[in-house]
Amino acid sequence: MDTALILDVDGTLVDTTYHHAIAWYRAFAEVGVTVPVWRIHRAIGMGGDKLVSAVAGEEVEAAHGDRVRELWKAEADRLMPEVRTFDGAVELLDAAAEQDLPVVLASSGKPDHVDHYLDLLDGRRRAVAWTSSADVSETKPAPNLLDAAWEQAGTERALAVGDSVWDCDAAGGMGIPAVAVRTGGFGVEELTSHGARAVYDDLHQLRQDLPRLVGLATAPSPSGRDTRRSG
Known part of the structure; x- marks a missing residue:
């Protein structure tokens, strides 16, 4: 079948949304900036290149952005052993294979985090391709990540699956349909x-x-x- 199933990973297949929210909260605190966790949660799903300014403002981004991202990575690394797949994640990947749907795991996570997720999902066997932050210059809600994933699938059509409004916005930017699960904490x-x-x-x-x-x-x-395709 010439339709790719482009699956978001963080918050959709693996239960990481609140781990990331806590990691960002601790990273901001390290530079003396307090951001309410609820506000950070609302931004989870967009990339780290956008999140700092989105939740703390351009001044914090200019003064501390790169350092906050470094601290977030360290905090997230410490939480990685606690990450589990969502119930039904592996079954979804297997069902896609049964229906001859090529699966691309479209993650903007750090490469080592993506490696961990692939291990949890046995994703190297179950997906035809996968992405990480190393594959794009701009993350969600920009459509670059889905563009890279679709390119790897090599199909004429695609369906995107995610857990956040940022996933839906990125799919809309690509002109492909999106469906969502509520595992990221967003409402219907x-x-x-x-x-x-x-x-x-x-x-x-x-x-x-x-x-x-x-x-x-x-x-x-x-x-x-x-x-x-035209750029």
Whole structure:
């Protein structure tokens, strides 16, 4: 089948959203900046290149951005052993294979974090390709990550699956449909208002609906693959 299933990883397949929120909170605290955890949570899903200014402002980005990102990485490293896959993640990957859907794991995580996730999911065997922050110059909600993932899939059509409004925004920027799971803590109306065609409480529900969802990708928008290929 000439449709790729582009799966977000952090917060969608592996339960990391709140680990990352705590890691960012601690990183900001190290430079003397207090950002409420709820505000950080609302930004999880966008890349670290955007998150600092989004939650703390441009002045903090200018003064401490790179240092905060370094500290976040160190804090996140310490939390990695606690990370687990969501129930249903492996089953979703296997169901995609049964339906001849090439899977690309579209992560903007650090390469070593992505390696850990691949180990948890046996992703090197279950996916045709995967991405990390090393593959893009700009992260979500910019569509670059999905662009890189779709390029690796080599298909005419694609369906994106994520857990945040930033995933939905990135898919919209690519002109491909998106569906979402609530594992990132976003509400149904939030996700649909950002373009999610369907929202599921968990990965088992999504997997059961996968045959129908693939049909969403049968009519890509004019801003889809041709525009993507032209740069």
